[in-house]
Amino acid sequence: MRILLTNDDGIHAPGLKTLEAIARQLSDDVWTVAPETDQSGLSHSLTLSSPLRVRREGDRRFAVTGTPTDCVIMAAKHLMPEEPDLVLSGVNAGQNVCDDVSYSGTVAGAIEGMMLGYRSVALSQSFRADGARELQWETAERHGAEIIRKLLAVSAPEGTLFNVNFPAVAPEAVKGTKVTRQGKLDYALGIEERQDGRGLPYFWLKFGRQSGPEMEGSDLAALRDGFISVTPLQLDLTHHALREEMRSVFSAG
Numbered sequence: 001m002r003i004l005l006t007n008d009d010g011i012h013a014p015g016l017k018t019l020e021a022i023a024r025q026l027s028d029d030v031w032t033v034a035p036e037t038d039q040s041g042l043s044h045s046l047t048l049s050s051p052l053r054v055r056r057e058g059d060r061r062f063a064v065t066g067t068p069t070d071c072v073i074m075a076a077k078h079l080m081p082e083e084p085d086l087v088l089s090g091v092n093a094g095q096n097v098c099d100d101v102s103y104s105g106t107v108a109g110a111i112e113g114m115m116l117g118y119r120s121v122a123l124s125q126s127f128r129a130d131g132a133r134e135l136q137w138e139t140a141e142r143h144g145a146e147i148i149r150k151l152l153a154v155s156a157p158e159g160t161l162f163n164v165n166f167p168a169v170a171p172e173a174v175k176g177t178k179v180t181r182q183g184k185l186d187y188a189l190g191i192e193e194r195q196d197g198r199g200l201p202y203f204w205l206k207f208g209r210q211s212g213p214e215m216e217g218s219d220l221a222a223l224r225d226g227f228i229s230v231t232p233l234q235l236d237l238t239h240h241a242l243r244e245e246m247r248s249v250f251s252a253g
Helices: 014-024 068-079 098-102 105-115 137-152 219-224 240-251
Strands: 002-006 029-035 054-058 061-064 086-093 119-125 160-166 177-179 185-195 201-211 228-234
Touching (some): 014 086, 086 137, 098 185, 105 119, 137 228
16 A cells, blocks of 8 residues: 655644654555645645755655645655555644544645545544643554555545544553544634834734534544544535525526
8 A cells, every 4th residue: 555644734843743653553655745845734735836845855755845735736646656555645733623623734644645535534632631732643553554554445436535533641541443524613714903113013813613513423523522523524515405495596487
């Protein structure tokens, strides 16, 4: 099995080293093509107005001056002698659940893999619930390979990817795995204004998150309870039930 790895935290991120350790439990044919710098929050963006540059980091390991989407395309269409059988994106520093999935470069790397026709999985490791910026990478490393083996056995329809999130607990404290749906977060967005050394204003987005409504079976609930969350995702954004209701409105008259 030929595995392609990417992420959105950059080529030197500790989560990428964790992902490489997971992948080597599955195959000896592992390729890493990741962004040169942190691309968090860029979602499924492409670099169209500037050139991409590639730097070799080692055997089957490359850094690209672009987004996770750019990396997957560059790997599959140029760097790899043969296309991958599996695309793994992550392991992200922090969970990617609920509405954050739409912002996530980690999930976007898996989306691009799925769009190119490869089985694709996004993986993220949660921060502690008390807000501490500590990450227990060993939890993802201990459980990641077995989760992926099980996902490879799933007969998933075309256009599906998987979003895996590991709880912020020690590996031995994981209670199990739950197949989940996306939850919901309440956002407290804002702008913080500051001044540079010349007294000129600049701004930071304040991207606060708060727990949303309780949703039984959600990714957020699974992580809260100490379970690994596995969510099947699709790119089709159509609201199919509403589409059917709208037929009568636009067919009238």
